[in-house]
Amino acid sequence: MKFFTAALFASVVSSFAVDSLISGASVIPATETHELRRIGAHHHKHHDRRTVTIRSSRNDTDDVSRDFLWGIARANRGGRLLLKKGETYVIGKRMDLSFLNNIEVQLDGELKFTDDVPYWQKNYFYYPFQKSISFWRWGGQDIKIFGTGVLNGNGQRWYNEFAGQEILDPDNTYLRPILFLTENATRISVEGITQLNSPCWTNFFVGSNDVSFDDVFITAYSTNISALPKNTDGFDSYNVNGLSVTNTRVDVGDDCFSPKPNTTNIFVQNLWCNNTHGVSMGSIGQYPGVMDIIEHAYLENITLLNGQNGARLKAWAGEGVGYGRINNITYKNIHIENTDNPVVLDQCYFDIESEECAKFPSQVNVTDITFESISGTSSGKEGRVVADLICSPNAVCNNIHLADINLTSPAGSPPVIICEGIQGDIGVECQSSTNATQTKRSLGMS
Numbered sequence: 094m095k096f097f098t099a100a101l102f103a104s105v106v107s108s109f110a111v112d113s114l115i116s117g118a119s120v121i122p123a124t125e126t127h128e129l130r131r132i133g134a135h136h137h138k139h140h141d142r143r144t145v146t147i148r149s150s151r152n153d154t155d156d157v158s159r160d161f162l163w164g165i166a167r168a169n170r171g172g173r174l175l176l177k178k179g180e181t182y183v184i185g186k187r188m189d190l191s192f193l194n195n196i197e198v199q200l201d202g203e204l205k206f207t208d209d210v211p212y213w214q215k216n217y218f219y220y221p222f223q224k225s226i227s228f229w230r231w232g233g234q235d236i237k238i239f240g241t242g243v244l245n246g247n248g249q250r251w252y253n254e255f256a257g258q259e260i261l262d263p264d265n266t267y268l269r270p271i272l273f274l275t276e277n278a279t280r281i282s283v284e285g286i287t288q289l290n291s292p293c294w295t296n297f298f299v300g301s302n303d304v305s306f307d308d309v310f311i312t313a314y315s316t317n318i319s320a321l322p323k324n325t326d327g328f329d330s331y332n333v334n335g336l337s338v339t340n341t342r343v344d345v346g347d348d349c350f351s352p353k354p355n356t357t358n359i360f361v362q363n364l365w366c367n368n369t370h371g372v373s374m375g376s377i378g379q380y381p382g383v384m385d386i387i388e389h390a391y392l393e394n395i396t397l398l399n400g401q402n403g404a405r406l407k408a409w410a411g412e413g414v415g416y417g418r419i420n421n422i423t424y425k426n427i428h429i430e431n432t433d434n435p436v437v438l439d440q441c442y443f444d445i446e447s448e449e450c451a452k453f454p455s456q457v458n459v460t461d462i463t464f465e466s467i468s469g470t471s472s473g474k475e476g477r478v479v480a481d482l483i484c485s486p487n488a489v490c491n492n493i494h495l496a497d498i499n500l501t502s503p504a505g506s507p508p509v510i511i512c513e514g515i516q517g518d519i520g521v522e523c524q525s526s527t528n529a530t531q532t533k534r535s536l537g538m539s
């Protein structure tokens with residue numbers, strides 16, 4: 094069926110630079126339903142559209158980024174780019190996809206970035222927030238990415254070379270790209286795909302509205318035991334209104350879901366996290382003089398296994414930090430197993446010394462928080478403590494409620510809930526951290 098490529102459809106198009114077909118590409122009109130079905134572009138959930146295909150890569154260094162850009166431009170405004178099942182598309186150049194308007198990308202094959210570290214450390218999109226860089230950026234409106242394929246960050250070399258370093262170290266110069274980034278995108282959805290081995294954060298949404306992920310699997314693993322994936326967070330956001338993550342699984346070794354400054358209207362349902370640092374609001378309040386807000390979040394039916402944290406709220410303290418609020422957050426039906434800190438309010442985040450936090454406490458208010466129906470077990474690493482809620486003396490923490498908490502610790506019973514500096518009744522029996530220190534000491538785990 095070769096005739097369905099250049100010869101037949103070149104005539105359908107008008108007079109743009111992208112309109113002449115490039116080698117190995119095809120454009121199939123939406124009316125060619127039989128052909129769309131044949132090439133795998135017919136989708137039960139999405140209507141047929143004008144569909145563009147591009148050539149795939151012949152090997153791991155065969156960069157098709159120019160073809161990809163051409164395909165995106167050609168599919169933009171009402172069409173679809175199909176990346177076929179069984180094919181690999183290698184991307185070796187940074188790409189600016191900020192011009193999108195009504196486009197679908199059906200990712201059934203594999204889109205894989207090269208691991209040319211020297212190239213990517215010179216060519217990226219830069220975001221000052223935590224010195225983030227990205228392979229590409231997606232922006233515009235009405236963007237749908239779906240399929241059964243893989244977005245592969247090819248992270249192994251990055252893990253090997255970064256080993257022993259710390260992303261939040263002010264002297265760190267080994268920047269690693271984010272796998273998927275939106276900037277100024279409105280109504281963007283991602284569905285069905287796998288996101289594999291991102292060098293750094295897996296997803297970062299900047300200045301975007303109505304971002305949704307459904308049925309996505311995010312994983313990062315290393316074949317080198319002395320160089321595990323680091324900072325491969327599932328979801329981060331910055332200045333985002335409307336973020337929905339549903340029916341998703343994350344197994345990454347860092348935050349599972351952790352919206353950052355100015356994220357509002359968050360909805361999370363049926364999220365499964367293994368080996369993560371938990372589902373966190375924040376961290377926020379990191380930068381001097383800057384106000385950060387996280388508010389209106391509803392998170393329901395979350396499973397957290399084998400992690401550092403379960404449900405967490407985190408903010409920065411220390412000299413020259415910012416301020417803000419975490420407000421109106423509900424965690425409901427959360428199941429936690431083998432996790433060091435199942436429920437946490439931490440306003441002395443990261444490696445800041447406790448004396449420094451005491452001297453320059455966080456100014457992030459924490460208000461209207463509900464933890465309801467939280468069950469499972471801690472790892473026992475924190476002794477009998479299963480929830481640790483410590484409010485900063487320079488912030489207001491009120492209307493924080495825990496209900497139907499059934500958390501146990503393998504280190505003994507009864508389980509302990511720490512609360513400090515919180516105004517009003519939190520709904521469960523709790524004690525100050527000085528008691529907890531005693532508890533931990535008495536268990537020999539200081």
Ligand SMILES: *[C@@H]1O[C@H](CO)[C@@H](O)[C@H](O)[C@H]1NC(C)=O
Nearest residue numbers: 149150151152153154155156
């Ligand atoms: C990879 O494929 C490209 C394009 O066909 C070719 O030029 C290059 O020699 C190939 N490289 C290797 C290592 O096979």
Ligand SMILES: *[C@@H]1O[C@H](CO)[C@@H](O)[C@H](O)[C@H]1NC(C)=O
Nearest residue numbers: 252253254255256317319320
């Ligand atoms: C594994 O990572 C370590 C630490 O960076 C590195 O020294 C070593 O070369 C890596 N091993 C392989 C096989 O790449």
Ligand SMILES: *[C@@H]1O[C@H](CO)[C@@H](O)[C@H](O)[C@H]1NC(C)=O
Nearest residue numbers: 191230231232276277278300
């Ligand atoms: C996104 O919007 C901001 C604010 O309007 C602007 O400064 C920035 O250049 C935009 N980014 C892109 C990629 O268009």
Ligand SMILES: *[C@@H]1O[C@H](CO)[C@@H](O)[C@H](O)[C@H]1NC(C)=O
Nearest residue numbers: 340362363364365394395396
């Ligand atoms: C809760 O989420 C899990 C996935 O982690 C899913 O299997 C289960 O069906 C969900 N429960 C409900 C009631 O939707």
Ligand SMILES: *[C@@H]1O[C@H](CO)[C@@H](O)[C@H](O)[C@H]1NC(C)=O
Nearest residue numbers: 344366367368369398399400
């Ligand atoms: C969860 O992670 C553990 C390692 O901590 C691993 O052994 C297990 O296979 C993972 N579970 C699933 C379902 O992937």
Ligand SMILES: *[C@@H]1O[C@H](CO)[C@@H](O)[C@H](O)[C@H]1NC(C)=O
Nearest residue numbers: 331332354355383384385386
């Ligand atoms: C967050 O929003 C507030 C007010 O809406 C604004 O003052 C602040 O600069 C924003 N923060 C960031 C990090 O953009």
Ligand SMILES: *[C@@H]1O[C@H](CO)[C@@H](O)[C@H](O)[C@H]1NC(C)=O
Nearest residue numbers: 358359388389390391421422
């Ligand atoms: C709290 O957030 C929810 C969304 O999770 C929203 O529907 C509700 O209106 C918010 N409540 C207030 C008082 O803003």
Ligand SMILES: *[C@@H]1O[C@H](CO)[C@@H](O)[C@H](O)[C@H]1NC(C)=O
Nearest residue numbers: 384416417418457458488489
């Ligand atoms: C934090 O609470 C204090 C006391 O109510 C209030 O003055 C301040 O504006 C609040 N900060 C934010 C960012 O909402």
Ligand SMILES: *[C@@H]1O[C@H](CO)[C@@H](O)[C@H](O)[C@H]1NC(C)=O
Nearest residue numbers: 468469470497498499500501
């Ligand atoms: C608490 O959870 C345990 C299992 O972790 C379960 O056996 C027990 O019935 C639960 N208790 C309540 C009151 O729900």
Ligand SMILES: *[C@@H]1O[C@H](CO)[C@@H](O)[C@H](O)[C@H]1NC(C)=O
Nearest residue numbers: 509524525527528529531532
């Ligand atoms: C907490 O400490 C107080 C006094 O220091 C003590 O009376 C109380 O029994 C302690 N609570 C627990 C649960 O250890």
